[in-house]
Amino acid sequence: MKNGFVIFLAAFGVLLMSWSTFVLLPQLQLGGAKQVAVLNSSDVYPVNRPGEANQGLQVYRANGCAACHTEQVQQTGVVCEVVLTSAGKNPSVVSNLVATLKLRSLTEQEAEAAAGKITAAGGKAETHVIATGADIARGWGLRRSVAQDFLYDNLVQLGSLRVGPDLADVGRRRPDANWQLLHLYAPKSVVENSAMPPFRYLFETKKIGATPSPDALILKKEFAPAAGYEVVPKPEAKKLVAYLLSLHTDVPLYDAPFTALQTSTNAPAK
Amino acid sequence: MTVNETNKIDASCRVPLLVLFGGAAMWLVLGSVLALAASLTFHMPDKFGDCTWGTYGHLQPAADNALLYGFCIPAGLGVVLWIFARLGQTPLRGALVPVIAAHLWHLGVLVGLVGIFVGDSTGYAWLEFPRGGSALLFFAYMLLGLWALMNFSGRREGGMFPSHWFLITALFLFPWIYSMANIMIVGWPVRGVVQAVIAWWFGNNLTFLWTSLIGLGTAFYFLPKFSGRPLHTYFYALFAFWTLIIFGSMRGVPIGAPVPAWLPALSALNSLMLLVPIAAIVVIGWKTIRGGTGQACKGGSYCMIKFGFVSFILSALLLVTSACSHFSQLTQFTWFGAAQTQLQLYGFFTVTMFGAIYYILPRAVGIEFAFPKFIRLQHWLAMTGIILFVAALVIGGVAQGLKLQNPDAAFADSTKAALPFLRASTMGLMLMLLANLLFALNVFAMIGAWKWSLVKTVFAAVIAPLNKPEVKA
Numbered sequence: 001m002k003n004g005f006v007i008f009l010a011a012f013g014v015l016l017m018s019w020s021t022f023v024l025l026p027q028l029q030l031g032g033a034k035q036v037a038v039l040n041s042s043d044v045y046p047v048n049r050p051g052e053a054n055q056g057l058q059v060y061r062a063n064g065c066a067a068c069h070t071e072q073v074q075q076t077g078v079v080c081e082v083v084l085t086s087a088g089k090n091p092s093v094v095s096n097l098v099a100t101l102k103l104r105s106l107t108e109q110e111a112e113a114a115a116g117k118i119t120a121a122g123g124k125a126e127t128h129v130i131a132t133g134a135d136i137a138r139g140w141g142l143r144r145s146v147a148q149d150f151l152y153d154n155l156v157q158l159g160s161l162r163v164g165p166d167l168a169d170v171g172r173r174r175p176d177a178n179w180q181l182l183h184l185y186a187p188k189s190v191v192e193n194s195a196m197p198p199f200r201y202l203f204e205t206k207k208i209g210a211t212p213s214p215d216a217l218i219l220k221k222e223f224a225p226a227a228g229y230e231v232v233p234k235p236e237a238k239k240l241v242a243y244l245l246s247l248h249t250d251v252p253l254y255d256a257p258f259t260a261l262q263t264s265t266n267a268p269a270k
Numbered sequence: 271m272t273v274n275e276t277n278k279i280d281a282s283c284r285v286p287l288l289v290l291f292g293g294a295a296m297w298l299v300l301g302s303v304l305a306l307a308a309s310l311t312f313h314m315p316d317k318f319g320d321c322t323w324g325t326y327g328h329l330q331p332a333a334d335n336a337l338l339y340g341f342c343i344p345a346g347l348g349v350v351l352w353i354f355a356r357l358g359q360t361p362l363r364g365a366l367v368p369v370i371a372a373h374l375w376h377l378g379v380l381v382g383l384v385g386i387f388v389g390d391s392t393g394y395a396w397l398e399f400p401r402g403g404s405a406l407l408f409f410a411y412m413l414l415g416l417w418a419l420m421n422f423s424g425r426r427e428g429g430m431f432p433s434h435w436f437l438i439t440a441l442f443l444f445p446w447i448y449s450m451a452n453i454m455i456v457g458w459p460v461r462g463v464v465q466a467v468i469a470w471w472f473g474n475n476l477t478f479l480w481t482s483l484i485g486l487g488t489a490f491y492f493l494p495k496f497s498g499r500p501l502h503t504y505f506y507a508l509f510a511f512w513t514l515i516i517f518g519s520m521r522g523v524p525i526g527a528p529v530p531a532w533l534p535a536l537s538a539l540n541s542l543m544l545l546v547p548i549a550a551i552v553v554i555g556w557k558t559i560r561g562g563t564g565q566a567c568k569g570g571s572y573c574m575i576k577f578g579f580v581s582f583i584l585s586a587l588l589l590v591t592s593a594c595s596h597f598s599q600l601t602q603f604t605w606f607g608a609a610q611t612q613l614q615l616y617g618f619f620t621v622t623m624f625g626a627i628y629y630i631l632p633r634a635v636g637i638e639f640a641f642p643k644f645i646r647l648q649h650w651l652a653m654t655g656i657i658l659f660v661a662a663l664v665i666g667g668v669a670q671g672l673k674l675q676n677p678d679a680a681f682a683d684s685t686k687a688a689l690p691f692l693r694a695s696t697m698g699l700m701l702m703l704l705a706n707l708l709f710a711l712n713v714f715a716m717i718g719a720w721k722w723s724l725v726k727t728v729f730a731a732v733i734a735p736l737n738k739p740e741v742k743a
Contacts, residue, residue, distance in 0.1 A: 011443065015442070015446050015519065021520060026530070026533065029530055031461065063322075067327045074599075134674065147528055150462045154465075155393050155465070156465050158466050160395065161608070162674060163326075165681050188316075194682075197316070197326065198319035199325070200319040201321060
C-alpha cells in the first residue's frame with residue numbers, strides 16, 4: 001500500500017460496510033415498525049406516552065439519570081407451568097394423575113403433553129408461560145425489554161450501568177406518584193440504604209402561605225424543612241415522575257410472551 | 271535530511287502544536303477534577319443535592335467528554351500533524367489555519383461542556399455535546415484533518431509507512447461517524463431503539479477504533495525510533511491494520527440489548543475476532559522492542575509509549591471478553607465497562623500521547639521542558655493511578671455482577687459489594703489527577719517560556735539601534 005488513495009479506498013470500504021451493517025440495516029429493519037397486537041387481547045402496543053411523561057423524558061435526559069439507571073430488563077428464557085383449573089367429574093383420578101406429573105419448569109412441549117394428559121383424564125388445565133432470569137426474579141419486569149417498548153420514544157435511554165435499579169418497569173412496580181416524589185427529594189426517607197443522591201433542586205422549599213400547598217411533600221421528621229416551611233415539587237419533578245410512572249414492561253407480546261396473571265402490583269421489588 | 275531541515279520541519283508545527291497541546295492539557299486537568307468529583311458523589315451522596323451540576327449524571331459525562339474531546343482528539347491531531355510533517359519531510363505550510371482550527375476546537379469543547387452542565391446534553395454516551403458544540407468540533411476537525419492530508423499529499427519523501435495507514439484512516443473515520451451520529455440522533459432523529467444502536471456504533475468506533483488507530487500509528491512511529499530496530503514487520507503491520515479496522519468497526523452492541531438479536535450476536539463475533547489483530551500487534555511490539563540497541567527507558571517517552579502499548583493489548587483483551595456471553599452477562603451494567611473505557615482512553619491513548627508530546631514539544635518549540643524531573647514522576651503517578659483504577663473496577667465489577675445476577679441478594683448488596691473497589695478507584699483518580707497536573711505544568715511552562723521569548727524578541731527589535739543609513743536619512 002504505497003499510495004494514499006489506496007488507504008482512502010480501504011478506509012472508505014470498511015467504513016461503508018460498518019455503517020451499512022450497524023446504521024442502515026437496523027433502520028431498514030426497525031424504521032418502519034408499527035404497533036403490534038398484545039397477546040390474547042384485542043389491544044395494540046405501544047401507545048404514545050402522555051405529553052407530561054414525554055416532557056419528563058427530557059428531564060430524565062437533562063439530569064443524566066441514565067448514567068446510573070438502565071431501562072432494559074433482561075431474561076434468560078421462559079419456562080412453562082401447568083395449572084389445574086378444574087378437577088372435572090373424576091377428582092380422585094385427576095388428583096392422582098397430577099401427583100405423578102411434573103408441572104413446573106417445563107418446556108412448551110412438556111407442558112402441552114402434561115396438559116393433554118390432564119384433559120384426557122377429564123380435568124381442565126391451563127398452561128402459563130413465565131419469563132426467567134435474575135431481573136425477572138427481582139421483580140424488575142414481567143418479561144424482557146424489546147425494541148417495541150421504545151417505538152414512540154424520541155430518546156432511548158437504555159443506560160449501561162446499574163448503580164441504581166433498572167427502571168424499565170418502575171411504573172408498575174412503584175405506581176405511587178407521591179412515593180416517587182419523596183424518593184427524589186430524599187431517597188433515604190423511603191429506601192433506607194439508598195445510594196442515590198437527593199435531587200433537592202427539583203423541589204422548592206418555601207414559606208407556608210395562607211393555605212398550605214396541596215402538593216407539599218409529607219416528609220419524615222429528619223428530612224422535613226424548618227417549621228413554617230414546606231417542600232413543593234417544581235414542574236420538572238412532576239414531569240419526571242409522570243415519565244417514571246409511564247414506564248412499563250408488563251404487556252405480553254409475540255416477541256416476548258408470558259402469561260399475564262392477576263397479581264398484586266403494589267408489592268415492592270427486591 | 272540535515273539537522274537544519276529537521277529543525278525547520280519541527281518549527282513549522284510549533285504554534286499549532288502549542289495551541290492544540292496547551293488546550294488539551296487544560297481539559298485533561300479539568301476532566302480529571304470532574305471525574306474525581308463524580309467519584310466522590312458515591313462516597314457522600316447527600317452533599318451534592320442542592321445544585322443542578324453537582325450530580326453524577328452531570329459530572330461523569332462532563333468528565334468523560336473533557337477527556338475524550340478535550341484531550342484525546344486535539345492531542346492526537348497535533349501528533350498526527352507532526353508525524354506527517356516528519357515522515358514526509360515536509361514543513362507544515364499555512365500554519366495559521368490549524369491554529370485557528372485548534373482554537374475553534376477548544377471553543378467547541380467549552381460550549382459542549384457548558385451544555386452538559388445546563389442540561390442540554392443529548393443523552394447519548396460520547397455524544398452528549400449539544401449541537402452548537404458538535405458543529406464547532408466538526409468544522410475544526412475538518413480543517414485540521416485537511417491540513418494534515420494536504421501536508422501528506424505534498425510530501426517530499428514519497429514513501430508510505432505503516433503509521434500513515436493507521437493515521438490516515440483515523441482522520442477519515444471521525445468526520446464520518448460524528449456527522450452520521452449527529453444527523454441521525456440529534457439533527458433528524460430516527461425512531462426508537464435505532465437511535466441507541468447508532469449511538470453504540472458511534473461510541474465503539476470513536477472510543478475504541480479511532481483511539482486505537484491514532485495510538486498505534488503513533489507507537490509504530492516511535493517504537494522503532496526508540497528501540498533502534500525496524501518495525502517488525504511491514505506485513506504484520508499490514509495484516510494488523512486490515513483486521514483491526516474490519517473487526518474493530520463492526521461491534522459495539524451489548525449482549526441482551528432490546529434490539530434484533532443479530533446485532534449483539536454480530537458484535538460478539540467481531541469482539542472475538544479482535545484476537546486476530548491483537549495477536550499480530552503483540553508480535554509487532556515484542557519483536558520491535560526486544561533486543562533493541564536504542565536508548566534505555568528511564569521513565570521518559572519510550573517508557574510511556576511502551577506502557578501505552580501494553581495497556582492497548584489489555585484493553586482490547588477486556589473487549590474480547592464481551593464475546594463470552596456468560597461473562598458479559600455478569601459484567602454488563604457493572605463498573606467493568608468503565609474500567610475498560612478508562613484503560614483504553616487513559617492507560618493506552620493518553621499515556622501514548624504523553625510520550626509523544628514529551629518528545630515532540632521541545633523539538634518543535636526549541637526550548638527544553640522547565641521541569642524535566644517531573645516527567646519521570648508523572649509517568650509513575652499515571653501508571654500507578656491507572657493500574658489501581660482499572661484493577662479495582664474490574665474486580666469490583668465482577669463482585670457487583672455476581673450480586674446483580676443473584677436475585678436472592680438485595681439490590682443494595684450489589685452497590686455495597688462494589689463500594690470498597692470504588693474507593694480504591696477514587697485513589698487511582700487522585701494519582702492520575704496529580705500526573706495530569708505535572709504534565710500540564712510542563713506544557714504551560716513551555717508555552718510561557720515561548721511567549722516570553724517572543725516578547726524578548728520584539729523588545730530587542732524595538733530597542734535595537736537603527737542602522738546608520740536610516741539615521742542619516
